[in-house]
Amino acid sequence: MDIEKNIQESYNKKFKSLDKRVSSVMEEIKVDINSLNLNEVKILTNSILEIETKKLKSELDNILLQKEQLELALEKKSAQLQATKYDVFNTLEALVKNEDEQTLSKLHQAKLQSIDLFDLLSDTVESAILTALEKSKDNEASQVIEEMTKELTYETIKEGTLNTIRVRKILSTILHSAISIAEATPNTSEMILEATLRGMRSGLLSSIDRFKQRLAFMPLEAKHILIEDYDTIMEDLNQTDTLFLQVVQTQANESESSTRKILIDLNKKMHHDLEELVHISKETALVMKNKVSDFAKTAVKRADIALNSDTAQEAKRMGAQAWGVAKSALNSLIKK
Numbered sequence: 001m002d003i004e005k006n007i008q009e010s011y012n013k014k015f016k017s018l019d020k021r022v023s024s025v026m027e028e029i030k031v032d033i034n035s036l037n038l039n040e041v042k043i044l045t046n047s048i049l050e051i052e053t054k055k056l057k058s059e060l061d062n063i064l065l066q067k068e069q070l071e072l073a074l075e076k077k078s079a080q081l082q083a084t085k086y087d088v089f090n091t092l093e094a095l096v097k098n099e100d101e102q103t104l105s106k107l108h109q110a111k112l113q114s115i116d117l118f119d120l121l122s123d124t125v126e127s128a129i130l131t132a133l134e135k136s137k138d139n140e141a142s143q144v145i146e147e148m149t150k151e152l153t154y155e156t157i158k159e160g161t162l163n164t165i166r167v168r169k170i171l172s173t174i175l176h177s178a179i180s181i182a183e184a185t186p187n188t189s190e191m192i193l194e195a196t197l198r199g200m201r202s203g204l205l206s207s208i209d210r211f212k213q214r215l216a217f218m219p220l221e222a223k224h225i226l227i228e229d230y231d232t233i234m235e236d237l238n239q240t241d242t243l244f245l246q247v248v249q250t251q252a253n254e255s256e257s258s259t260r261k262i263l264i265d266l267n268k269k270m271h272h273d274l275e276e277l278v279h280i281s282k283e284t285a286l287v288m289k290n291k292v293s294d295f296a297k298t299a300v301k302r303a304d305i306a307l308n309s310d311t312a313q314e315a316k317r318m319g320a321q322a323w324g325v326a327k328s329a330l331n332s333l334i335k336k
Contacts, residue, residue: 153203
């Protein structure tokens with residue numbers, strides 16, 4: 001008996017009801033589902049599924065194609081947007097007199113806050129440190145590197161979400177770039193690395209403080225997101241100091257021996273310097289806890305609704321059915 005072929009030939013999609021379509025084809029091909037073995041049940045179900053989902057699969061394929069095209073268009077437009085930003089700042093910079101460093105500084109500050117930094121962070125850090133070493137006086141270089149690292153850390157983190165994976169990537173990228181310059185200039189390596197770490201710490205602290213300030217003004221929708229991501233955000237906030245120290249240790253492990261020693265020594269010193277970071281993180285966690293608690297009842301109500309949804313009910317059924325399959329298989333093994 002060729003179940004698949006029979007179903008393909010006899011399935012009638014003119015019936016509006018799925019129940020009617022399935023029952024009619026079963027009658028037409030004269031199949032008793034209770035008498036089928038596992039392989040035949042699979043053929044039966046796959047044949048019906050293929051017919052019933054054919055149109056939906058086609059529509060899904062079209063949507064996925066549109067999604068891919070949209071992603072390519074977004075990437076292209078994003079690159080054009082970034083390029084246009086550069087062109088605007090380059091044009092404005094050309095209008096500033098070379099000796100007017102104050103105006104150039106203001107323009108560059110505005111540029112940092114307008115350009116998407118993440119994709120070019122590594123090159124930006126290297127260029128900034130090299131410029132600081134070249135143009136700053138010996139006693140100013142450390143302060144300049146610390147300040148620019150703070151600014152780059154803050155502005156890059158500010159572009160996206162405050163989560164552990166993203167923050168770790170940003171800090172690692174900045175420190176890795178600083179290490180590259182430090183190893184190429186051994187006489188100033190310790191100064192570069194210490195200034196970079198202090199700037200990173202200050203930038204991270206400023207980012208968390210900004211998040212704390214924004215919590216009070218978040219719209220209702222964003223607060224619902226906070227409720228859903230509450231555990232993750234709280235965990236991230238409670239380990240910012242550990243995250244910072246881990247980034248330094250990881251980069252130290254991957255560096256030359258002389259650089260590794262400097263970073264390990266600085267990492268030990270940083271334990272004491274991270275108290276302010278720990279303090280602001282705990283303050284932010286407390287603010288978030290208080291803010292989210294106002295919406296706890298709403299979240300519970302939404303959860304109740306979700307539990308009674310069709311999707312949730314189907315998930316329950318699937319779970320129970322999976323348990324039944326496992327239990328039957330176990331019973332068969334025991335009988336054998």
